[in-house]
Amino acid sequence: MIGLGTVGVGVVRLLEQERHLALKKIAVRDLKKERGVALPCELTASVPEIIEDPEIEIVIEVMGGEQPALDFIRRAIERRKHVVTANKELLAKHGPELFALARDNGVAIFFEASVAGGIPLISTIHKGLEANRISAVIGILNGTTNFILSRMEEEGESYQSALARAQKLGFAEADPTNDVDGHDVAYKLSILSALAHGRFVRPESIYRQGIRKVSAADIAQAREFGYRVKLVGMTCLADPDSAGGALSVRVHPMLVPLSHPLAAVSGSNNGILVRGHAVGEITMVGPGAGQMPTASAVVGDAINLASALALPDFASYFQPEIDPTWAATAEPGDFRCPFYLNLSVSDVPGVIGQIGTIFGNHDISIQSIIQRGVQDRGASVIILTQAVLDSNMASALAELQQRDFLLEIVNAMRIFQPEAIHAP
Numbered sequence: 001m002i003g004l005g006t007v008g009v010g011v012v013r014l015l016e017q018e019r020h021l022a023l024k025k026i027a028v029r030d031l032k033k034e035r036g037v038a039l040p041c042e043l044t045a046s047v048p049e050i051i052e053d054p055e056i057e058i059v060i061e062v063m064g065g066e067q068p069a070l071d072f073i074r075r076a077i078e079r080r081k082h083v084v085t086a087n088k089e090l091l092a093k094h095g096p097e098l099f100a101l102a103r104d105n106g107v108a109i110f111f112e113a114s115v116a117g118g119i120p121l122i123s124t125i126h127k128g129l130e131a132n133r134i135s136a137v138i139g140i141l142n143g144t145t146n147f148i149l150s151r152m153e154e155e156g157e158s159y160q161s162a163l164a165r166a167q168k169l170g171f172a173e174a175d176p177t178n179d180v181d182g183h184d185v186a187y188k189l190s191i192l193s194a195l196a197h198g199r200f201v202r203p204e205s206i207y208r209q210g211i212r213k214v215s216a217a218d219i220a221q222a223r224e225f226g227y228r229v230k231l232v233g234m235t236c237l238a239d240p241d242s243a244g245g246a247l248s249v250r251v252h253p254m255l256v257p258l259s260h261p262l263a264a265v266s267g268s269n270n271g272i273l274v275r276g277h278a279v280g281e282i283t284m285v286g287p288g289a290g291q292m293p294t295a296s297a298v299v300g301d302a303i304n305l306a307s308a309l310a311l312p313d314f315a316s317y318f319q320p321e322i323d324p325t326w327a328a329t330a331e332p333g334d335f336r337c338p339f340y341l342n343l344s345v346s347d348v349p350g351v352i353g354q355i356g357t358i359f360g361n362h363d364i365s366i367q368s369i370i371q372r373g374v375q376d377r378g379a380s381v382i383i384l385t386q387a388v389l390d391s392n393m394a395s396a397l398a399e400l401q402q403r404d405f406l407l408e409i410v411n412a413m414r415i416f417q418p419e420a421i422h423a424p
């Protein structure tokens with residue numbers, strides 16, 4: 001095993017009770033660090049000692065990051081070792097190369113822990129739903145942001161104060177960028193695209209918006225309309241009738257109807273909905289991170305791998321069919337959904353009429369509009385629209401910004417309309 005941090009220690013604890021698998025060596029950076037767990041084997045500061053050991057059949061990578069993890073995994077595969085990894089960043093950025101390399105060397109890469117921690121999502125899509133054409137995987141894939149948004153709703157806390165609490169409780173890192181700006185979800189969507197649709201998506205081509213701009217006031221307002229704000233990631237066939245075509249892959253905050261199962265995913269949990277043409281829709285909910293849930297996925301992979309080692313050609317059975325080229329992505333502007341808008345405007349006559357005219361010019365129908373007087377700063381206008389193309393909303397907001405009456409677009413969030421994202 002490479003790495004003995006949060007996840008690695010969990011793996012050691014779980015393997016204590018496992019009779020058929022033994023850890024032979026664990027590589028770390030700092031040999032002197034106190035690990036808080038009884039060590040089952042020798043520690044080494046030299047990863048090549050593991051990779052070059054002919055007795056070692058499976059390398060578990062729980063060190064994280066892009067480099068040197070990439071070099072280590074490449075070399076392990078070239079030495080014909082099977083790999084279990086929890087490293088979403090690595091797979092999202094180098095998946096096509098690594099899976100092709102594994103295929104050429106007749107070994108398997110297992111990666112259950114890389115998405116949704118303890119939820120057996122990867123094996124469910126890969127094996128359990130094998131008979132299905134998957135049209136969409138949609139979910140709450142980041143526990144840190146879900147914890148923050150849940151605190152903001154339940155306690156009325158500001159984003160900053162909910163983030164500080166998440167950091168204090170160990171749910172968020174000192175630099176929360178990866179979580180709150182949606183990078184972590186984008187990595188997971190790349191991996192889910194490979195599994196569900198056969199190709200990885202370059203993380204930088206995933207449309208991404210984080211939660212920094214979401215305010216407790218927006219969350220309370222959304223609640224009044226019957227919605228809960230969630231950071232939603234999705235990878236869907238842009239045209240459900242054309243498997244192999246472009247993918248619509250995106251992550252942004254959305255207003256989820258309170259009656260939808262994803263709205264009930266609270267705290268640091270993850271929740272994922274998968275649509276298949278035969279199964280219809282299934283939803284899985286559970287812990288998306290944490291020491292033991294993540295170790296549960298890593299050790300489950302290792303047990304599966306070990307139990308199949310003696311079978312001939314088993315690696316090809318376990319390897320999902322992933323095309324070595326990157327997926328094409330749909331234009332972000334072609335996405336269609338209703339919007340929630342929070343505008344700050346001058347409190348002068350005719351503003352609502354002008355907003356209506358601008359929206360009409362861009363083919364946007366308003367479903368409801370509420371104006372509230374706000375001292376000093378003019379008025380606050382809250383609008384819910386019917387389903388609209390992203391590109392039309394962007395051009396309408398650009399036109400609004402040219403008008404003197406507009407003080408600020410306080411927030412513009414999409415509304416999750418399950419039926420608008422094509423049915424199976």
Ligand SMILES: NC(=O)c1ccc[n+]([C@@H]2O[C@H](COP(=O)([O-])OP(=O)(O)OC[C@H]3O[C@@H](n4cnc5c(N)ncnc54)[C@H](OP(=O)(O)O)[C@@H]3O)[C@@H](O)[C@H]2O)c1
Pocket residue numbers: 002003004005006007008027028029030031033045047061062063064065068086087088113114117288289290291294
């Ligand atoms: N934590 C979670 O809840 C969670 C959930 C899902 C997935 N993951 C993924 O699991 C992986 C591990 O996460 P973690 O939270 O366990 O990380 P972590 O606590 O930071 O542990 C990283 C470990 O890797 C070791 N390491 C780093 N660079 C190394 C190098 N060059 N050579 C040898 N060892 C090296 C470190 O050694 P030292 O201890 O000596 O510094 C440390 O033991 C990441 O890919 C992460 O994205 C984590």
